[in-house]
Amino acid sequence: MKAILSTLLAALALVPAAQAERPVLIELFASQNCKVCPQAYKTLRAVEKAHEGEVFILTWAVDYWDYLGEPDPLAIPAATERQAAYADRFGLRGPYTPQSVYDGAKECPATKEETINANIDDRRKVADTLDIEVSAGDGKRFAVDGALPAPADIHLVSYVPEEDAFNGMVNPVVSTRKLGVWTGGPVTFSYTCERACAVIVQERGFGQVLAARPLQARPD
Numbered sequence: 164m165k166a167i168l169s170t171l172l173a174a175l176a177l178v179p180a181a182q183a184e185r186p187v188l189i190e191l192f193a194s195q196n197c198k199v200c201p202q203a204y205k206t207l208r209a210v211e212k213a214h215e216g217e218v219f220i221l222t223w224a225v226d227y228w229d230y231l232g233e234p235d236p237l238a239i240p241a242a243t244e245r246q247a248a249y250a251d252r253f254g255l256r257g258p259y260t261p262q263s264v265y266d267g268a269k270e271c272p273a274t275k276e277e278t279i280n281a282n283i284d285d286r287r288k289v290a291d292t293l294d295i296e297v298s299a300g301d302g303k304r305f306a307v308d309g310a311l312p313a314p315a316d317i318h319l320v321s322y323v324p325e326e327d328a329f330n331g332m333v334n335p336v337v338s339t340r341k342l343g344v345w346t347g348g349p350v351t352f353s354y355t356c357e358r359a360c361a362v363i364v365q366e367r368g369f370g371q372v373l374a375a376r377p378l379q380a381r382p383d
Contacts, residue, residue: 185293186219187286188363188375190264191273192246195235195330196228203261203273204331210279211333218283219375221322221361222332225260237335248369266372267365295374297362302381304351305362307374311347315364315373318342324359356380
């Protein structure tokens, strides 16, 4: 296992510096039936450009606005469940769109660019204190290493990449599943990725995101 981990982490050194840094995970909760959401997509695309390599954006389409129009084809129950858990943790009256969440620790409307940038800056300072490494994987396995204060969940997320984007959403998630629980130290996880996938290392109970990054798709 140590040999595999060393190989995977060595491959990480070949990734351009801007990609190798630990990006802030921005999660957008949206719906095609949300009238304000297109503005949020534009705002986050501008933020992504301004913070190139410093942020990684995933959009979760929720289903609770489907009664306002056609059902959102990208809506998945996991998105609604995830946002509800965040709403409880943040002490909100309830979920809303477009909501943006930063490393599972900060939140704000996804149209408030000034607050968005402040949240990114805050989370980048926190990221500098975390000693966790996640490899980009080889299409079959990826490695994680580091010290944890408490066990964390390892989530595999599949999403629609930018070149195939529609409805204006930024990296909309199409599926997610938990690969296991990580208690720290060097570990490898097997995964299958057809097109675009990412790993999220997150404190249990939808807590703070400790690391998140895109993974290599399955080699042809």
